């Protein structure tokens with residue numbers, strides 16, 4: 330345990346590198362997913378169409394899709410024999426990002442829709458009564474839901490940084506290249522290198538804690 | 551009515567929600583510059599009607615005309631017309647933004663330039679007495695302040711028609727007075743046409759020129775206040791306008807528009823054109839009932855004796871319930887109660903004029 334703390338306090342280069350890579354990967358996936366989820370979620374929310382409820386149900390079901398299933402799906406697509414095989418993405422950080430984007434899209438989109446739904450309908454009516462057109466009304470509703478939508482983004486980040494199965498399958502846990510906090514922990518633990526595992530675990534816990542504090546703060550807004 | 555083109559007119563307007571007719575056959579003419587009150591009990595359809603007038607919802611039947619143009623269907627026309635009106639909803643909601651931005655929204659949405667928005671919002675803040683509040687988040691305001699911001703936000707765009715939905719519901723008396731003052735200012739400064747829903751009869755009388763009574767989704771009558779208060783068309787409306795004495799009876803004789811009405815065990819004389827044999831309600835406002843300790847020899851045709859069963863005070867007014875075969879309620883001043891004096895159990899003479907009785911046919 331003291332050894333683990335030492336590794337963190339001394340800013341051990343390998344530990345720091347892994348933590349930094351994890352954060353960078355999750356942040357990139359999260360940014361890409363946000364750019365897709367918020368516009369798409371908004372389009373779904375502000376339009377009425379056939380099968381809308383079914384679509385939302387499917388999105389919600391996918392919140393808890395197992396990471397290994399997403400991993401398998403991505404693997405099939407980018408492996409040498411797959412449709413995207415010639416891009417050589419397998420066992421690269423890009424593969425992890427693709428997987429994480431797919432993994433967190435449903436939760437971000439679903440929570441975006443919930444956030445927009447949570448805006449009081451009276452507010453929409455007020456905007457309409459004040460002469461807002463459809464786009465102006467939508468813009469206002471999105472603005473009113475901004476904190477709840479930021480919460481959706483942070484939930485997505487939390488899911489991306491803590492998943493392990495996906496990174497292992499399509500990233501390959503290659504030292505100095507695709508090794509992340511979670512894959513390193515699982516590898517080092519199986520090797521019996523508990524000090525390093527515990528150090529990485531503490532960092533992961535710390536990140537999770539920060540995420541949850543930020544989420545709580547947002548929910549109070 | 552006048553030959554002016556009404557600013558808003560509806561023809562056979564109806565609204566069906568969840569398979570139920572919430573509004574039926576609404577034919578309204580709102581004249582330019584008038585203040586029109588929509589009164590009716592909760593659930594009578596006031597909000598539904600205002601939403602149709604503001605073109606927020608589409609009616610399931612009938613048409614809405616604005617300045618003579620049918621604006622019921624075309625989305626473009628509905629938006630353009632809506633931008634010439636403003637609607638303050640029953641539940642005041644403010645946007646999660648500063649008081650200034652809240653008031654500016656309607657102007658920005660109409661593409662008004664920044665500088666013009668600025669001067670206009672400053673003027674309005676001054677008018678509602680909230681200049682010092684402009685940077686505050688509107689969510690942090692009290693209910694009364696929020697309602698003032700909601701009204702300010704609505705009039706910032708200088709609407710030709712202002713629709714108000716129970717603007718003082720759930721407000722304390724002080725806030726209510728402030729809102730009424732603000733509405734009076736608007737009426738005087740802008741001469742805006744106003745349609746306001748209220749279930750507060752006295753507020754309606756203070757602010758509005760004309761009134762339409764809504765009951766179960768139908769306009770029961772429209773006209774001046776005197777007519778509304780003294781000649782309601784049916785029993786429910788009579789109750790709603792505060793007539794406490796409603797007595798069932800049958801017309802037993804009629805001569806020169808003076809009828810004699812037989813009730814369970816007494817007779818009432820009234821002025822009415824009902825025919826002999828018609829089933830009616832005799833309505834007498836409690837302030838028209840005069841009390842005395844001895845028989846009065848006045849022109850009042852109807853005099854009854856009975857014991858006081860209840861005596862209650864609100865401010866300078868006393869409400870006296872008398873059992874004279876039927877229950878009769880009288881309103882007298884506290885002073886006359888003390889001078890006569892009146893007390894529970896005492897025998898009194900209650901009288902009212904034949905012209906004070908409003909007769910409604912029972913149908």
Ligand SMILES: Nc1ncnc2c1ncn2[C@@H]1O[C@H](COP(=O)(O)OP(=O)(O)O)[C@@H](O)[C@H]1O
Nearest residue numbers: 567568572590591592593594595596597598599
């Ligand atoms: N969206 C709706 N769906 C179904 N019924 C509604 C809806 N809105 C209002 N109603 C019903 O229509 C009637 C009139 O409501 P409303 O216009 O709000 O009355 P008021 O404003 O006079 O209190 C009520 O019985 C109410 O339950």
Ligand SMILES: [Mg+2]
Nearest residue numbers: 596597640715
């Ligand atoms: Mg209402």
